[in-house]
Amino acid sequence: MSSASHSTSRSASHGTVKSYVVGFILSLGLTALSFGAVMSGTLPRDMILPAITLLAVVQLLIQLICFLHLGTAPEQRNNTMIFILTGSLIATIVGGSLWVMHNANVNMMPTQISPERARVKD
Structure with a gap:
């Protein structure tokens, strides 16, 4: 294996700076939404837990994709x-x-x- 193909396959498994920044911004936004759902009082009391759970699942998926690079690509x-x-x-x-x-x-x-x-x- 040549060093050129070795470095290409190694960089394919890592994310770009753009994917890290997008993932970070989306995670911050979802955290702020969760905080806002609790502190603002705009949601009914019985809807706060489902809203936080939904936002947590979305944030988990974003972090898996943007930071852990889980996806459907062959590698x-x-x-x-x-x-x-x-x-x-x-x-x-x-x-x-x-x-x-x-x-x-x-x-x-x-x-x-x-x-x-x-x-x-x-």
Whole structure:
């Protein structure tokens, strides 16, 4: 491999200054919108959490694309697939743990029935 093709393939995996600046400005804007959603009082109280969650997901996607360079280009597909599989694994472990803890909580809670009443039902 010549040094010219080696430097080209190396620079292809890194972003440009423009992509970093755009990502930074968009991230700052989304952070300001989240802050404004809470502090301005223009949103109804029950809409603040969904708005912040939506803005956080959009900001996550922008940061993945602009800073971590995840995308569908051939040189980025491996990283994108590893990221998706890692996210799926974490979601499965966290979701399964929450499910087990919820079921343990529901099934192991003391009942609101007195011992005398329990004996009558037997």
